[in-house]
Amino acid sequence: MNNHRAAYEILAQTLEAQAIDVTAVKEALKRQHIETPSWGYANSGTRFKAFAWPGAATTTQQKLDDAAMVHKMTGIAPSVAVHIPWDRPEDDDYVGMCQYAEERGIRIGAVNPNVFQDDEYRLGSLGNPLPSVREQALDHILECCEIMAKVKSNNLSLWFADGTNYAGQDSLRGRKQRFEHGLRIVYENLPPNSRMLIEYKLFEPTFYNTDLPDWGTSYAWCLKLGPQAQVLVDLGHHAQGVNIEQIIAFLLDEGRLGGFHFNNRKYADDDLIVGSVNPYELFLIYNELTGGAQSGDEPASTTAQNVAYMIDQCHNVEGKLVPMIYSVLNCQEAYAKSLVVPRGELAAAQAEGEVLEAHRILTEAYRTDVRPLLSQVREEMGVPTDPINAYRASSYEEQIRAERGMAATSGGFQ
Numbered sequence: 418m419n420n421h422r423a424a425y426e427i428l429a430q431t432l433e434a435q436a437i438d439v440t441a442v443k444e445a446l447k448r449q450h451i452e453t454p455s456w457g458y459a460n461s462g463t464r465f466k467a468f469a470w471p472g473a474a475t476t477t478q479q480k481l482d483d484a485a486m487v488h489k490m491t492g493i494a495p496s497v498a499v500h501i502p503w504d505r506p507e508d509d510d511y512v513g514m515c516q517y518a519e520e521r522g523i524r525i526g527a528v529n530p531n532v533f534q535d536d537e538y539r540l541g542s543l544g545n546p547l548p549s550v551r552e553q554a555l556d557h558i559l560e561c562c563e564i565m566a567k568v569k570s571n572n573l574s575l576w577f578a579d580g581t582n583y584a585g586q587d588s589l590r591g592r593k594q595r596f597e598h599g600l601r602i603v604y605e606n607l608p609p610n611s612r613m614l615i616e617y618k619l620f621e622p623t624f625y626n627t628d629l630p631d632w633g634t635s636y637a638w639c640l641k642l643g644p645q646a647q648v649l650v651d652l653g654h655h656a657q658g659v660n661i662e663q664i665i666a667f668l669l670d671e672g673r674l675g676g677f678h679f680n681n682r683k684y685a686d687d688d689l690i691v692g693s694v695n696p697y698e699l700f701l702i703y704n705e706l707t708g709g710a711q712s713g714d715e716p717a718s719t720t721a722q723n724v725a726y727m728i729d730q731c732h733n734v735e736g737k738l739v740p741m742i743y744s745v746l747n748c749q750e751a752y753a754k755s756l757v758v759p760r761g762e763l764a765a766a767q768a769e770g771e772v773l774e775a776h777r778i779l780t781e782a783y784r785t786d787v788r789p790l791l792s793q794v795r796e797e798m799g800v801p802t803d804p805i806n807a808y809r810a811s812s813y814e815e816q817i818r819a820e821r822g823m824a825a826t827s828g829g830f831q
């Protein structure tokens with residue numbers, strides 16, 4: 418207990434000497450919110466195999482229990498995204514589901530329609546050549562708009578698996594036009610004061626074309642639809658080497674960055690623990706978000722403050738809650754490092770064209786060991802200073818193993 422204090426005092430002095438307001442940094446960290454995904458608590462995996470994890474959640478109530486536990490350990494994960502129909506309550510009582518979450522100290526966040534799992538969606542959803550399937554997809558998304566009111570959510574998060582596998586399989590322009598028609602109807606049916614977040618993905622599950630392949634396409638749709646439509650960036654949905662922080666900067670400056678799906682990847686949509694492969698990239702992304710929020714420029718500043726920060730992960734071999742806690746903490750650490758960037762000094766070096774001095778200032782912040790600061794923040798928030806160890810020391814994992822047992826999994830080739 419309190420063994421971070423001496424290191425914290427030294428760090429605070431060092432930061433204050435660089436004119437960084439440590440109290441303001443701590444306040445910002447206390448206000449941070451990272452939404453966890455209900456599906457990250459269930460068994461999931463690759464197309465080859467989904468390995469079962471003892472105690473993995475199978476019901477929505479269990480997923481909400483797990484999300485509440487992650488919030489209890491970290492203090493900064495107060496909401497959980499739901500995926501419909503994966504999280505459809507057996508009795509269809511969405512109001513009850515919302516109350517269940519609230520009783521556990523969390524709330525329901527983004528509502529994610531699922532228009533990729535039913536057999537009918539073999540050739541896509543809103544882009545499907547068959548009008549009846551397009552209508553089915555649209556009905557489901559509109560039902561999700563109604564669910565949003567019941568669970569008090571104001572984010573409709575849209576991801577489409579649509580695309581084709583073979584050149585010539587369908588008309589690319591035709592698919593675009595069908596999408597435009599469907600998205601417009603969704604937009605018109607959004608609940609008041611809500612927004613739709615349009616996620617893009619380079620490829621998978623289709624491999625010749627994806628109907629919403631990149632941020633530019635999402636952005637173009639958002640511009641056509643209106644101000645309630647914003648882009649959602651998932652860190653695993655780009656080509657290798659793409660500069661994601663530049664996408665963030667552009668979308669913030671245009672007021673069209675709406676949501677984030679944090680995860681990490683080495684190759685494609687790997688959905689690994691946030692920051693586990695490339696923590697420097699995560700820092701650079703947070704640096705744009707924090708820089709935008711602190712800039713006072715509009716719409717960048719307000720947009721950055723309204724981004725829905727969410728995790729979108731899929732755990733196959735690493736357990737469920739521990740990797741989720743790690744992801745939340747890694748977002749917290751990257752955010753903290755972005756908060757200790759001396760922005761005035763950096764701007765001055767940039768204005769002078771001091772290439773390596775500007776780079777040095779930024780990377781010094783990245784190299785700062787902010788862990789004592791985070792322990793201090795957690796202590797002040799009344800959450801465990803070491804959430805991972807606190808989780809392991811709790812009996813939660815043993816308890817859910819005993820109560821829930823091992824669920825059968827799906828996945829694989831038969």
Ligand code: RM4
Binds near residue numbers: 729
């Ligand atoms: C997709 C995408 C979506 C998520 C599904 C489960 O790759 O990232 O956001 O809802 O996976």
Ligand code: MN
Binds near residue numbers: 576616678729
């Ligand atoms: Mn995603």
Ligand code: MN
Binds near residue numbers: 651653654686729
């Ligand atoms: Mn994904």
